[in-house]
Amino acid sequence: MSTPTPTPDRTVTIAFDVMGSDYGPAEVVAGAAQLSIEAPWIHALLVGDADQINDALAETRHNGERISVHHAAQFVAMTDKPAEALHRMPDASILTAARLVAQGEADGLVSAGNTGAGILAAARNFKLLPGIRRAALAAVYPTRATHGPKQDPFALILDVGATVEATADDLVAFAVMGAAYAKIISRNPEPQVALLSNGTEPQKGPPRVVEAHSRLRMMKGIKFIGNVEGVDIPKGTADVIVCDGFVGNVCLKMLEGVAETVVELAQYAYKESLRWRAGLAMLSSGIEKLKSVTDWNQYGGAPVLGFDHVFIKAHGRSRARAIANAGKVAAKAVSSDLSRAILQGLPT
Amino acid sequence: MSLPDRIDPPPPKRIYRWDLDKTYLRTEFDTLRQLVSTALQKAHEKVAVPGAAALIRELKQTGDVRLCIISGSPRQMRSVLEEKLRLDGVVWDELILKDNVRNLLRGRFKALRGQVGYKLPALLESRLASPVEAEEVLFGDDAEADAFVYSLYADLIAGRVDERVLRQVLEHAEVYPDDRDRILTTWKKIPPADPVRRIFIHLDRLTPPHYFSRYGPRVVPVFNYFQAALVLAGDGILTAPQAIRVAVEMAQTAGYNLLTLSNSFQDLIRRGLPLQKLTANLAQALEGPGALVTAVRPVPDIVRAFTKRIAALGTTPKPPPAVVIDYLQVIDDARPRTRRAQKPDRTKAGTPKGEGGR
Numbered sequence: 146m147s148t149p150t151p152t153p154d155r156t157v158t159i160a161f162d163v164m165g166s167d168y169g170p171a172e173v174v175a176g177a178a179q180l181s182i183e184a185p186w187i188h189a190l191l192v193g194d195a196d197q198i199n200d201a202l203a204e205t206r207h208n209g210e211r212i213s214v215h216h217a218a219q220f221v222a223m224t225d226k227p228a229e230a231l232h233r234m235p236d237a238s239i240l241t242a243a244r245l246v247a248q249g250e251a252d253g254l255v256s257a258g259n260t261g262a263g264i265l266a267a268a269r270n271f272k273l274l275p276g277i278r279r280a281a282l283a284a285v286y287p288t289r290a291t292h293g294p295k296q297d298p299f300a301l302i303l304d305v306g307a308t309v310e311a312t313a314d315d316l317v318a319f320a321v322m323g324a325a326y327a328k329i330i331s332r333n334p335e336p337q338v339a340l341l342s343n344g345t346e347p348q349k350g351p352p353r354v355v356e357a358h359s360r361l362r363m364m365k366g367i368k369f370i371g372n373v374e375g376v377d378i379p380k381g382t383a384d385v386i387v388c389d390g391f392v393g394n395v396c397l398k399m400l401e402g403v404a405e406t407v408v409e410l411a412q413y414a415y416k417e418s419l420r421w422r423a424g425l426a427m428l429s430s431g432i433e434k435l436k437s438v439t440d441w442n443q444y445g446g447a448p449v450l451g452f453d454h455v456f457i458k459a460h461g462r463s464r465a466r467a468i469a470n471a472g473k474v475a476a477k478a479v480s481s482d483l484s485r486a487i488l489q490g491l492p493t
Numbered sequence: 494m495s496l497p498d499r500i501d502p503p504p505p506k507r508i509y510r511w512d513l514d515k516t517y518l519r520t521e522f523d524t525l526r527q528l529v530s531t532a533l534q535k536a537h538e539k540v541a542v543p544g545a546a547a548l549i550r551e552l553k554q555t556g557d558v559r560l561c562i563i564s565g566s567p568r569q570m571r572s573v574l575e576e577k578l579r580l581d582g583v584v585w586d587e588l589i590l591k592d593n594v595r596n597l598l599r600g601r602f603k604a605l606r607g608q609v610g611y612k613l614p615a616l617l618e619s620r621l622a623s624p625v626e627a628e629e630v631l632f633g634d635d636a637e638a639d640a641f642v643y644s645l646y647a648d649l650i651a652g653r654v655d656e657r658v659l660r661q662v663l664e665h666a667e668v669y670p671d672d673r674d675r676i677l678t679t680w681k682k683i684p685p686a687d688p689v690r691r692i693f694i695h696l697d698r699l700t701p702p703h704y705f706s707r708y709g710p711r712v713v714p715v716f717n718y719f720q721a722a723l724v725l726a727g728d729g730i731l732t733a734p735q736a737i738r739v740a741v742e743m744a745q746t747a748g749y750n751l752l753t754l755s756n757s758f759q760d761l762i763r764r765g766l767p768l769q770k771l772t773a774n775l776a777q778a779l780e781g782p783g784a785l786v787t788a789v790r791p792v793p794d795i796v797r798a799f800t801k802r803i804a805a806l807g808t809t810p811k812p813p814p815a816v817v818i819d820y821l822q823v824i825d826d827a828r829p830r831t832r833r834a835q836k837p838d839r840t841k842a843g844t845p846k847g848e849g850g851r
Contacts, residue, residue, distance in 0.1 A: 156752060195763070203701060203706075213805065
């Protein structure tokens, strides 16, 4: 899911929920400001505390022709319980931003704030596409293999938390949504889609997975390669991996945990032995290259799929570059009409 | 009764002073290749900043006015520049260009890039020849030292800068002694007045607007000339229909649309410029006979877009505070960009080094 190529043929407005990210409004404003310079076809609608946004904007290089501000007095913090917070704060920035998108003031939404609140705000303001019963949160993650003709080092896994228990219908819809997203954002014309199960055989897994498998095998317009196992996730056997939100969330957290553990082990090794330190030093340029290739800041964020509007959930720790890239991904999904691509892929 | 031999134009009530490169013209000369390319361009190849020509034409319609252009372009480019201005329908009264050949022949290499030593005496000499009551509006850009030079010029003739400070500035800016003498002599001859109403800085390099807050609210950084037209309409210098005509030209020639124009409007409001009441005048002007405007977009859409941008901000932002400019604190801005000892990071508009503790 590399940063998309510019599509300057249409002006797209992306609403940014400026508040609630780990680094505060300044970083989101800086990302939108960067976008206003790099991507003239994208306009940023910054939603949040107008005073804070104005202060941050005045200090940052930007193009004022491509930025507007909408004041929202409240915001949901990372530690807030989403449903309760949105009930308590009807003017929360994420709710206001989603409402503005639904009203046509912007074409897509980017938020680096509370994920649950983002999905709830989208659910309250956006409509699910016809044929989609539940939305899915997709995560982009680096793999050993590259994907598609553009050699994209990232694959997509969905759902990772929006729908805890998915039916066979939901899993089929997730497969269609994931494939459409990979086609548009990764420019992978024929993404390989797989179901996550406890064995590659078609009959392996719970009944909903077995049923989804048999239906996906029959579907035209989707390159279904069958079931994959957990070990295939980091290998990158498939371009799109489909599972329910419970399983997907566990997998994603495990991947993050493994990555953190590897880093900690390397730090331990670095401190423990001079020989290991020398070895790591020799590997450092390769590690740096690997880091840059698989840097999550590049892909911007995770799409929330299934709604009639584009919503990219950026990482809470997103810096300006990641926010700008999330804006580009959202703009590309809008200008390529992701919703229509999903609808076309759904079984009639 | 006999007719006079000649009829002199009435003395100007207002003087508009424009820079050319990066203010009126889209010019790139950061590299040698760009410099050569700019020098070889023909008049029709030169591109004006969107809305600049329209704004000048509207300003010239406002009565007894004078257009003075002071540019750092070499005198050898006069005919090309004049032809370009004529192509754009711009009528000027004074066009001052830099004598860089003379600077080269005299080995005055610092003067080739120097801003203060060239622009300040040119401004002062032009002022000396102007009526004392004539107001001024100045247009420059963020590429060199325009905000500094224009502000210094304004404060010098208003008597807000003393000779000691001026001498220090001239020394820091490495102005040659003969130019120093010219500046001091001319300055002392100018009758005191406070004529400079506005200084517009075209943000060619997208310098963060806050960077210019050190020069006070008289200096207004603008992303485009629709913004300048709006501010001038707010100041009562232009009418609302005139501001709209600038926008129309930008829409027709440079792809500006309702979104970019209404964003530009909101940007000024966010910076505390009191333009809220202007929307009523703009709406009134739009609803009059304006076939040109309706061709761009239905009038209710335009009015709605602008009013929505104000409402979106919730409360009215505070106007920028008045500032007494301490020229010795911002003295580094007087030097050419390439020679600034500690070039402020204009990607962030923080306090530059040397200004700490204020």
